[in-house]
Amino acid sequence: MELRVSKAKVSEYPAWLIFHTVAVFAFLYLPIAVLILYSFNGEGVGGFPPHHLTLDWYRTLFADGPIWDAVLNSLYVALAAVAIALGFGVPAALALERAQFPGKTIFRRLVLLPLILPGIITGLSLLMLFNILGVKLSLLTIVLGHGTALISVATTEVFAGLQKLDRAQEEASLDLGANYWQTFWRVTVPNLKLPIIGAALLIFTLSMDEIAVSFFLIGRDNTLPLEIWGRLRRGITPEINAVSTIIFLFSLVAIVFWYRLRVRGEAGAEAGAEIVTALEGDLA
Amino acid sequence: MFSRAYKAAVTLPPLVWVAAFLLTPYLLMFSYSFWSVSPAQTIVHSWSLGNYSELARVDVYWQTLLRSMWIAARVTIFSLLLGYPLAYFLSFYGGKKKDLLYQLVIIPLWVSYLVRAYAWKTILGSDGVLNTLLQYVHATKHPLEFLLYSPFAVVLTLTHIYTPFAFLPIYAALEHIPRNLVEASHDLGASPGQTFWKIIFPLSIPGVIAGATFAFVLSLGDFLAPLLLGGPSGIMISNIVVSLFGAAYNWPLGAAISFCMLLLVVSLLFFSERLEKKWSYA
Amino acid sequence: MSTDVSIARSDVSVSTQRFPLLSIRNVAKRFGKNVVLRDISLDVAEGEFLTILGESGSGKTTLLRIIAGFESAGSGEVWMAEERLDQLPPYRRRVNTVFQHYALFPHLTVEENVAYGLRVAKRPEAEISARVGEALEKVKMSAHAKAKPAKISGGQQQRVALARALVNRPQLLLLDEPLSALDANLRRQMQVELKSLQREVGISFIFVTHDQEEAMVMSDRIALLRSGELEQVATPREIYGRPATAYVAQFIGHTNLLKGEVRDGMARCGLLQWPVAAPDGIAQFSLRPENLRLATEKSTSPDSVRVRGRVVQQAFHGATELIRVECAGGLMLTVRIPASRSGVTGEIALEFSPEDAIPVRESPERI
Numbered sequence A: 001m002e003l004r005v006s007k008a009k010v011s012e013y014p015a016w017l018i019f020h021t022v023a024v025f026a027f028l029y030l031p032i033a034v035l036i037l038y039s040f041n042g043e044g045v046g047g048f049p050p051h052h053l054t055l056d057w058y059r060t061l062f063a064d065g066p067i068w069d070a071v072l073n074s075l076y077v078a079l080a081a082v083a084i085a086l087g088f089g090v091p092a093a094l095a096l097e098r099a100q101f102p103g104k105t106i107f108r109r110l111v112l113l114p115l116i117l118p119g120i121i122t123g124l125s126l127l128m129l130f131n132i133l134g135v136k137l138s139l140l141t142i143v144l145g146h147g148t149a150l151i152s153v154a155t156t157e158v159f160a161g162l163q164k165l166d167r168a169q170e171e172a173s174l175d176l177g178a179n180y181w182q183t184f185w186r187v188t189v190p191n192l193k194l195p196i197i198g199a200a201l202l203i204f205t206l207s208m209d210e211i212a213v214s215f216f217l218i219g220r221d222n223t224l225p226l227e228i229w230g231r232l233r234r235g236i237t238p239e240i241n242a243v244s245t246i247i248f249l250f251s252l253v254a255i256v257f258w259y260r261l262r263v264r265g266e267a268g269a270e271a272g273a274e275i276v277t278a279l280e281g282d283l284a
Numbered sequence B: 001m002f003s004r005a006y007k008a009a010v011t012l013p014p015l016v017w018v019a020a021f022l023l024t025p026y027l028l029m030f031s032y033s034f035w036s037v038s039p040a041q042t043i044v045h046s047w048s049l050g051n052y053s054e055l056a057r058v059d060v061y062w063q064t065l066l067r068s069m070w071i072a073a074r075v076t077i078f079s080l081l082l083g084y085p086l087a088y089f090l091s092f093y094g095g096k097k098k099d100l101l102y103q104l105v106i107i108p109l110w111v112s113y114l115v116r117a118y119a120w121k122t123i124l125g126s127d128g129v130l131n132t133l134l135q136y137v138h139a140t141k142h143p144l145e146f147l148l149y150s151p152f153a154v155v156l157t158l159t160h161i162y163t164p165f166a167f168l169p170i171y172a173a174l175e176h177i178p179r180n181l182v183e184a185s186h187d188l189g190a191s192p193g194q195t196f197w198k199i200i201f202p203l204s205i206p207g208v209i210a211g212a213t214f215a216f217v218l219s220l221g222d223f224l225a226p227l228l229l230g231g232p233s234g235i236m237i238s239n240i241v242v243s244l245f246g247a248a249y250n251w252p253l254g255a256a257i258s259f260c261m262l263l264l265v266v267s268l269l270f271f272s273e274r275l276e277k278k279w280s281y282a
Numbered sequence C: 001m002s003t004d005v006s007i008a009r010s011d012v013s014v015s016t017q018r019f020p021l022l023s024i025r026n027v028a029k030r031f032g033k034n035v036v037l038r039d040i041s042l043d044v045a046e047g048e049f050l051t052i053l054g055e056s057g058s059g060k061t062t063l064l065r066i067i068a069g070f071e072s073a074g075s076g077e078v079w080m081a082e083e084r085l086d087q088l089p090p091y092r093r094r095v096n097t098v099f100q101h102y103a104l105f106p107h108l109t110v111e112e113n114v115a116y117g118l119r120v121a122k123r124p125e126a127e128i129s130a131r132v133g134e135a136l137e138k139v140k141m142s143a144h145a146k147a148k149p150a151k152i153s154g155g156q157q158q159r160v161a162l163a164r165a166l167v168n169r170p171q172l173l174l175l176d177e178p179l180s181a182l183d184a185n186l187r188r189q190m191q192v193e194l195k196s197l198q199r200e201v202g203i204s205f206i207f208v209t210h211d212q213e214e215a216m217v218m219s220d221r222i223a224l225l226r227s228g229e230l231e232q233v234a235t236p237r238e239i240y241g242r243p244a245t246a247y248v249a250q251f252i253g254h255t256n257l258l259k260g261e262v263r264d265g266m267a268r269c270g271l272l273q274w275p276v277a278a279p280d281g282i283a284q285f286s287l288r289p290e291n292l293r294l295a296t297e298k299s300t301s302p303d304s305v306r307v308r309g310r311v312v313q314q315a316f317h318g319a320t321e322l323i324r325v326e327c328a329g330g331l332m333l334t335v336r337i338p339a340s341r342s343g344v345t346g347e348i349a350l351e352f353s354p355e356d357a358i359p360v361r362e363s364p365e366r367i
Helices: A002-011 A015-038 A057-061 A065-098 A104-116 A119-133 A139-164 A169-176 A180-189 A191-208 A225-234 A238-262 A275-278 B003-033 B051-057 B057-093 B094-109 B115-123 B129-136 B151-175 B177-188 B191-218 B224-230 B237-245 B249-278 C002-017 C062-070 C112-122 C125-140 C156-165 C185-199 C214-218 C234-239 C246-251
Strands: C019-029 C034-045 C049-053 C075-082 C094-098 C172-176 C204-209 C220-227 C229-234 C257-265 C266-269 C273-274 C283-289 C307-315 C321-327 C333-338 C347-352 C358-360
Touching: A015 A225, A015 B057, A015 B094, A015 B151, A015 C075, A057 A238, A065 A104, A065 A139, A065 A191, A065 B003, A104 A139, A104 B003, A104 B191, A104 B249, A119 A139, A119 B003, A119 B237, A119 B249, A139 A191, A139 A225, A139 B003, A139 C019, A169 B177, A169 C094, A180 A275, A191 A225, A191 B115, A191 C234, A191 C321, A225 A238, A225 B115, A238 B094, A238 B115, A238 B237, B003 B249, B051 B249, B051 C273, B057 B094, B057 B151, B057 B191, B057 B237, B094 B151, B094 C283, B115 B129, B115 B151, B115 B224, B151 B191, B151 B224, B177 B191, B191 C002, B224 C112, B237 B249, B249 C220, C002 C273, C019 C062, C019 C204, C034 C062, C034 C075, C034 C204, C034 C229, C049 C214, C062 C094, C062 C172, C062 C204, C094 C156, C125 C156, C156 C185, C204 C214, C214 C234, C220 C234, C220 C246, C229 C234, C229 C246, C246 C257, C246 C283, C246 C358, C266 C283, C273 C307, C307 C333
Parallel strands: C049 C204, C049 C220, C094 C172, C172 C204
Antiparallel strands: C019 C034, C019 C075, C220 C229, C257 C266, C257 C283, C266 C273, C283 C358, C307 C321, C307 C347, C321 C333
């Protein structure tokens, strides 16, 4: 019996299933492949087959001042968003796991809402807030928008980490004479290293790519996605493919980095997967 | 074991921040939806239901909302049709490659939404990759115009973007099914097909509901894909909001539509949560 | 038997004469509607090895956590020497804990784990390394000082957890089922080591376990907890020899519970009766299986109680054998006989001395 079932597991699936799987992967990767391929296409985007493979678009890209300004802006926004989201998201996870306070349910739902809510609603509501407060739109308003919306990511990842954390760890620390502050830095944070790094990577990437919220909060300085957006409206060149390819490569590096980190620490935290769990229902 | 001071220290800062930058803006949006714009283009802070009655009266608003829901529904169905068998294959037949394949599904999520939508535009355009390929192999003489600037393009692109979102919770649900249930079912004489429909599928329903909710809610509020690929027939409700906050300059009306969307999303989340609870046996 | 009791009595007097180090006064605790502890009062003497014994859900771990400071007492007080303990945060209490699954910090080495308490207390590094070295020496873990907890065995983790607690020189060490994760052999070995370590360092131990054998082997006194209330606090000998309640008698070792009544100085249980110094009324007696003997026709002491029965079941226990005997009137008795007498079957006669039937209180069912 044992043998039969385990054998069935590895080999006996319908042929259409493997075909379907290959087709879905093809569908998922087709645009990415096209994107990368045409970044080397001398004839511009579109046109089959690609002609004149060239690095010209990368040369143009490297000489393109506004793009690099936008990249720097995006880096600044993403780093600041990581700081805000972790700075408030980690305590929020601790609060949700350990404290009882009036309005906790509402607080929890509110924190998580931006994850699932279309970005336009978060962006517009913040726009109205800044408008009424007379705050001039700038990179700072985007930072506030991203930071606030992405608290949800930090909270879900860290909350999941906290649930796996053996409470006795912190009790042992208190028992050995460390106060709450010492315990937080010496035991809680080191134990949550993986979820925190995972959350930081995810927040960074999401912020780098974010456009729906930024769309409404943008001032004079463009983030990279908004710069690309502006150019798409004017007409498209493979320069955009080139910059997208470079970003894709950086994302891959981040994924590999994260993956290796995760394998090394035996905790099976999956960046992003916790968010799904959180969205599916509720924390706690 | 945690003192009051500890609890206060971790609770108050996020509470205050969230109140200031999430709760207040949503409440402000709610207030805005009752205000109006004067002929001199200033916001009139007097309270009325005018915006909501206009939404009910003018066909284009609710027709666009219905179209958006129809687009989102199609995206949801296609994402599930693509995502479920994929998740099933990975979870039950992934073997040693399971982890790698899982990562491969996730990787596209790390690629910018905008960039992927843009890539579809370069594929579907009249002188895009697909049309020139079809002409190259002499499948067609003239470019197929319906590919780009149509609801089709929007549904295709959003399906591409939200398939991994539908996949993730389904995969998680399938992974949580104890394998000895499958073995027990085989042991009791059920064929693989019967086992799937009687055991595996019912137990994965919470994941399907979660995946469907993601795909539907996230695509419902999209405005960039329609702008980029939708053309006039692919306009969605968020595009109307964007124009009300831009050229059309009617923030209060835009706020009213946004608030309706917010309400729709929150009630969908509420119902999907209920449904998931109903179908989970943990 | 009578000598046993007198030894037990003298043990009690020794432990209560010593100065009480820890004093638990009328502590109660509830989680929501669920009452976990009610009105617990208990003293622990300087240098004493006290075991809190109970089934899971009896509240023993909660009581320990109240002493350590991880739970607050709902009402009542905990005093240590002259200090009110229950209002201090855990890190201000001169009490250390060995956790059930050790709770070693996975990101720190063995050495760093042991040094943790001294580091957060900002002791000079020279002192820290000396004391850590000494503590690791004491638990024979010096060779693994640089290892991470995941790389050492369960028994070794256990020792590190002990060293980590003891290095801080607490006045009282709390141990929360510290041996439960070990397999049987290692467990017995650690029981001996733990007991001799306690003698060596001379501080009080409060040891929580659900294993009555472990409690008997290690403790100076046992506090038996049931559904949040103390059933009996006594030395192992006394708690075995003179159980206060039916529950205690059944929980510790095997026993026969004889239900009956007392009238005019005579106990009556079914067809059995014997003289007893107890007031009239419904009564229960605990009769240990080893206090029942196989009776021969001749060698009968004049005041022993005799009963006839039929052997229905036998269970081999090595040096002894437990047999179930169905007696006249439907009474079932478990009897421990030496293995040399094994193989008895059929109709037999049993006898016991009246003083071995210990009157016990009824233990009311609690929720």
